[in-house]
Amino acid sequence: MTFSLNRLLAIAGKEWKDSVRNPQILLMAGMPIVFSILMKGQLSEGNAIDRFTVPVMIAIAVVGAFVQALMISEEKEKNTLRALMLSPASPVEVLLGKSAMTTVYTIAVMVVCMLITGIPAINIGYLIIYILFLLVIFMALGTSIGLISRTASETSIVGLPILLFFVFGPIFAPGLKVSFVMDVIGFIPSYHFMEGLSAVVHDEGREQIWLSLGNLLVWMVLSTLLVLFIYRGKRFDK
């Protein structure tokens, strides 16, 4: 079976037309922007890099992951995913086509957030790589959550806590001083996103920078494989 860019673009175009008529998605896309306005005042004396990374992480989690999960679980709930699966479109075409739209939204929202919070003095190359890696991981997690849950409301119940843990875990867990929680947090990609970028900004040596990038790379590969595995599993009804 050959990959078809035309089919991928057809699905991406459908997502675009669908999303501009979906108030829920537009509302979600606005959330990180509101948040970064609030953050701007709150964290102005704190760590400059957190003031920047936290809104970016929220944009990736809410728009990249949660919106993606909502769109996919809605396709399941309304039985349109079945129609896509019964067409000649391959899993990769369907999943990339659906992700293209979310990627554009997330990047647009992140850019607005950055304009509000300001971009710290940082190596732009590292910044882009870290952001792209985290985006791929979260979109893959969002896609998995969407595929697993049967309805859009199940997505909120199952998915939101997981995503909130990923975003706020690394921010608040250190304050709890519970070693087990910190061990768990030490593995998750958002922790490495923050640690890695902080190391880049403060020039704290290559080690942390590469350790964090390696962690994100492993997450990226595993979460992508997870999505393909779940999607193929959904090919048959139970």
Add this chain to the structure above:
Amino acid sequence: MESIIEVNNLAKMYQNKQALNNLSFQVKKGEIFGFLGPSGSGKTTTVKILTSQLRYTSGRVTVLGAAPDRGRKANFLGRIGVLTDNSGLYDRLSVYDNLALFCRLYGVPESSLGGLLDTVNLSADRNTLVQQLSKGMKQRVTLVRAILHRPEILFLDEPTSALDPVNVLQIHETLRQLNRDGTTIFLTTHNMQEAEALCGRVAFLNNGEISALDTPLQLRLQHGDKTITVTTPKGPEIVGQDAAGANRINELIRSGALLAIHSNEPTLGDIFVKLTGRGLE
């Protein structure tokens, strides 16, 4: 004629519920083949298995020369069309945008949509959002989506159950035309008129088993009680298809007393009850 679907000893268990049991039948290229059975008899299960949406427990299934649950299947999926009760549409897109998406996925030009929308009477609603359509209109959009790539086999699971009589007639005509153009049709229904109007051959499905399979005419002849009802000025009268009956009819015609004459084949519904002990509804 060449078989396009072959099913041998097919069985399907859901957890511990037996939905299909020892099903065997063949569908020939070019025919309209019907599964007639009441709710819960296994119609949807069969369609899902034939269209690669459901695994089966045992038996052998061949559709277009290959097992539908094996291998990769873009090629297979491009050659079949499917309309089941789990075929959904995008509510926030127009009728046309819904269909244009699938034109691109199947690699067929959008120019064919105009004619198809005409045949199902939806031309005026091409720019209407799907969420504003009635159930029957949605069903016609899904039908167009199932046939826009001119599939070799079209699978229809109770295609007219949500429709009013005028639309049913129109859909039947669309299906006949499609069949004349070469599409083999596999259809399920619980409606005996539909089976009779469309199907070259019909299988009776009850509790996951086939209890009869033949042309509607053969079934009616085979299960009729071979009597004729004649109507005279005194009322209806039943005569046998034998010498005595022939004499009686002859006599009525000669005397000018014969007002009407009907052979008493049972309906498919009557035969279904006779064979399975239960009705179709």
